[in-house]
Structures are given as structure tokens and as C-alpha cells.
Amino acid sequence: MTEIGKTTLSGQPFKAAQEKLAKEQPAKEKREQTSGQATVADASLAMKAKIVDFMLVVKSKATKGFTTQSGVSQRGAGEGLDLENLQYNGKPLAELSPAEAQSLIAEDGYFGVTKTAERIAGFVLAGGGDSLERLQAGREGVLQGFQEAEQAWGGKLPEISYQTLTKALEMIDARINELGGALVDVRA
Numbered sequence: 001m002t003e004i005g006k007t008t009l010s011g012q013p014f015k016a017a018q019e020k021l022a023k024e025q026p027a028k029e030k031r032e033q034t035s036g037q038a039t040v041a042d043a044s045l046a047m048k049a050k051i052v053d054f055m056l057v058v059k060s061k062a063t064k065g066f067t068t069q070s071g072v073s074q075r076g077a078g079e080g081l082d083l084e085n086l087q088y089n090g091k092p093l094a095e096l097s098p099a100e101a102q103s104l105i106a107e108d109g110y111f112g113v114t115k116t117a118e119r120i121a122g123f124v125l126a127g128g129g130d131s132l133e134r135l136q137a138g139r140e141g142v143l144q145g146f147q148e149a150e151q152a153w154g155g156k157l158p159e160i161s162y163q164t165l166t167k168a169l170e171m172i173d174a175r176i177n178e179l180g181g182a183l184v185d186v187r188a
Helices: 011-074 096-104 113-128 133-155 160-176
Strands: none
Touching: 011 096, 113 133, 113 160
């Protein structure tokens, strides 16, 4: 008679061992099922957390997008345009005569190519200081802002905008060159 553990493999004790094993087997399977259910519950909870996190990100981006669209819409309608923040303290734009409006966008006018380009470049140069990285990031920001303006406008902007962009980039590029920086980004 062979003995395994405390169970003998002959006669009655063998049957008792089989019955005991049959009873223990379902209990073991139940523990595994419970463990499996816990794993499924944990996975379900993790998925719900990911969904909530995703929804919060979407809400944040949507809110930012709607706020931006609202601002663009208001500016397009002339609402919310604070000319004092632009440092323009002249006559309200709606009250300008055609000649006065033309003088504002003339080469030496407040909204002319040179002065507007100087304001744009001045902002980037002041923020960038002597840091090539910040100057290049500012340059990229100007280009991105210009692309967003084209999208908000619904296509090609008036020619004066392209002239202003070119002049502002020339000023920024000159400072980048002074600091020994490259204008072409060679990162892959």
C-alpha cells in the first residue's frame, strides 16, 4: 500500500480521499472565481477612473476652445477689444473717417506694418532675453498665432498681415543670429 501524505491509495481511505478532493476542488475554484471577480472589479474601477480622467481633460480642452472661440468672435465684432491694452488711445475705431483709418494703418501709423511688427517682436524679445530656446519658442508662438488668426479669419489674411509677420520675424531672427542660434530646427 502506497501512502501519499496521510491518504492511502487502497480501499476505503482512497474513496474518502477522492470525496474530500472533490469537496475541496469546488472550494478552491470558488476562491479562484472570487479572486477573478476581484481582479475584474479592480479592472472595472481602473477603467472608470480612466474614463473620468479623460472626461475631465476633454471638458478642460472644450472649455478652453469655447473661450477662445468666444474671444475671437467678440473681437471680430469689435466687442471686448480693449484698445487701451493695445496702447491706442485715439478716437474710437467706429468713429474714424476713411482718411483717419488709412493713417492708422499707414507705414508710420500705430497699426502700420513697422509699429505692429515692433510690438510683436518686442514682446518675444523681452520674454526671450538672451535665451535662444525661449526666443525660438517665441518665434514658433508668433507663427502659431498667425496660423490661428488665418483659421479664425477663414483663410488668407489681408496682405498687411503678411508684411507685418515678415518684419516681426526678421527682428526676432536678427536677435537669434546675434546669439549664435540657428533659424532652422534640425530636430527629427
